[in-house]
Amino acid sequence: MNLFHIKQQDRIGWIGLGEMGYNMANNLQRYLASRSLTMTVWNRTPEKSKKMHHHGARIAKSIEDLVAQSNIIFTSLANDTAVEEIYEILFDLAGQVDHSIIFVETSTIYPALATKLKERLAVTPQHTYLQCPVFGRPSAAKAAKLIWVTSGDEKAIKKLCLYFTTMSKSIIHLKTTDVARACSFKLIGNFFVVGTMELLAEGLTLAEKADVDQGSILKFIEAFFPVPSWIECSKQMTQGTLMSKDTGFSVDMGLENVGHMRQLAQDTGASLPTADLAYNHLLALKERGKGDQDWSSMINSLRTSPASSRRQSEDSTLQRDGAEEIDVKTCEDCRPPAYDAN
Numbered sequence: 001m002n003l004f005h006i007k008q009q010d011r012i013g014w015i016g017l018g019e020m021g022y023n024m025a026n027n028l029q030r031y032l033a034s035r036s037l038t039m040t041v042w043n044r045t046p047e048k049s050k051k052m053h054h055h056g057a058r059i060a061k062s063i064e065d066l067v068a069q070s071n072i073i074f075t076s077l078a079n080d081t082a083v084e085e086i087y088e089i090l091f092d093l094a095g096q097v098d099h100s101i102i103f104v105e106t107s108t109i110y111p112a113l114a115t116k117l118k119e120r121l122a123v124t125p126q127h128t129y130l131q132c133p134v135f136g137r138p139s140a141a142k143a144a145k146l147i148w149v150t151s152g153d154e155k156a157i158k159k160l161c162l163y164f165t166t167m168s169k170s171i172i173h174l175k176t177t178d179v180a181r182a183c184s185f186k187l188i189g190n191f192f193v194v195g196t197m198e199l200l201a202e203g204l205t206l207a208e209k210a211d212v213d214q215g216s217i218l219k220f221i222e223a224f225f226p227v228p229s230w231i232e233c234s235k236q237m238t239q240g241t242l243m244s245k246d247t248g249f250s251v252d253m254g255l256e257n258v259g260h261m262r263q264l265a266q267d268t269g270a271s272l273p274t275a276d277l278a279y280n281h282l283l284a285l286k287e288r289g290k291g292d293q294d295w296s297s298m299i300n301s302l303r304t305s306p307a308s309s310r311r312q313s314e315d316s317t318l319q320r321d322g323a324e325e326i327d328v329k330t331c332e333d334c335r336p337p338a339y340d341a342n
Contacts, residue, residue: 012039012163013060013070015086016107017048021076023141024106024134024167028074029057031166042066067093071100072160077107079256087117091124100126102156106134108190110260111180118152118179128156131179133186134168137249145169151182184264191261191275194254194295197233198278201299204237208303214238237299251285254295258282 012032014025021043029039033056041052042060049059060066066073067090075090077083083105094101103121105114118129130152140146148168150157157173164171174181207217221234258279265272281301285293290300 010072011070013066013073014039014041014052014057014076015043015063015066015073015090016076016078016082017041017043017045017052018076018078019138020134020141021106022048022051023138024076024146025052025057025074026055027141027144027167028163029055031163032056040066040069063089064093067097067101072102072104072163074104074106079107079253080109080113083107083109083117084113087120091117091120094121094127095124100128102128102130102160104130104132104160106132108133108186108257108260109183110263111183111187114179114183128153129179130156130160131182132157132164133182135186135189141167147172149182149185150174151176151179151185153177187257187261187264190257191272193229194258194261194278195274196230197296197298198274198281200230200234200237201281201296201302204234205299205302233296236294236296249295250291251282251293251295251297252291254298255279255282255286255291 012028014021014028017025025039025041029052032038038056038058040058040060041049042063042065043049046059049057053059058069060069063086073090075083075086077086087103087105090103094103105117114131118131121127121129130150132148132150132152134141134149135147136145144167146168148164148171150164150171151174154175154177161171172185174185176182204214204217207214218231218234218238222231225231258275261272261275262279264270265275278298281298282295284301284304285291285297290297
């Protein structure tokens with residue numbers, strides 16, 4: 001009955017074939033192909049669509065063609081700007097078709113943008129918007145071991161769960177129609193990631209400065225904190241195996257993510273001093289022309305000028321706490337980027 005339901009009703013479209021999107025779409029296409037089905041794909045860079053064609057996917061002639069052919073559309077895009085630009089086109093086209101469409105947005109975006117998109121789609125109530133961010137590097141996406149987070153219409157989520165499982169090892173259902181909640185959840189999860197990297201970078205740098213054997217530190221981490229992510233990140237930092245932007249998460253993307261975390265903290269009255277430190281260390285790398293490196297390379301900022309990083313963090317903390325009586329030099333780069341929700 002489930003297979004009959006898929007064959008009769010579901011026509012899947014996919015937009016965004018970067019490192020994450022391609023691996024996710026490929027796993028879903030493999031599942032569909034095993035049942036003699038296929039998906040339609042579209043990407044701004046046509047060459048990337050050709051890779052999916054080799055796996056049996058249909059290449060849309062245009063984004064208009066994809067919308068016309070699909071009643072379920074997944075998107076995996078680089079940042080807020082790309083999401084807003086693509087969805088402006090998608091929603092305009094959605095208003096011109098007779099069939100209903102479920103949009104599944106999987107990118108990491110600021111919560112206010114998800115709310116804005118859902119509200120805009122509300123003028124065409126036959127369509128549905130889900131915010132379903134994912135956790136994991138491209139390698140996890142390739143191995144179908146992502147952690148999937150769902151928010152939005154419960155009926156639509158239940159209908160698509162079968163597809164989500166083809167791309168993930170676990171699914172966290174937030175059980176809320178507030179799509180902004182999933183964005184906040186993703187930013188909090190990513191904060192734990194960058195916070196762990198900041199902690200490891202500081203500790204490992206201290207070990208280097210104190211002339212403590214790095215191999216022994218790694219053995220301690222493996223024995224006392226036997227967590228794969230800790231062990232992997234520690235080895236990357238100490239053994240010079242920092243991943244490239246093609247296999248990891250770049251400094252540029254990290255800056256946007258951490259900027260969103262700091263903005264969310266500001267909007268909610270929370271405090272994220274660890275995010276302030278990480279932001280400054282990532283910013284230092286970008287200023288040195290290293291924006292395309294994996295964000296775990298933040299340790300190099302500590303290795304070169306820890307005192308400068310510490311002063312920047314202290315300055316931004318004093319500004320946040322409103323210490324007006326202290327003469328602190330303003331550091332524009334240390335402030336979280338403003339987010340315009342209009």
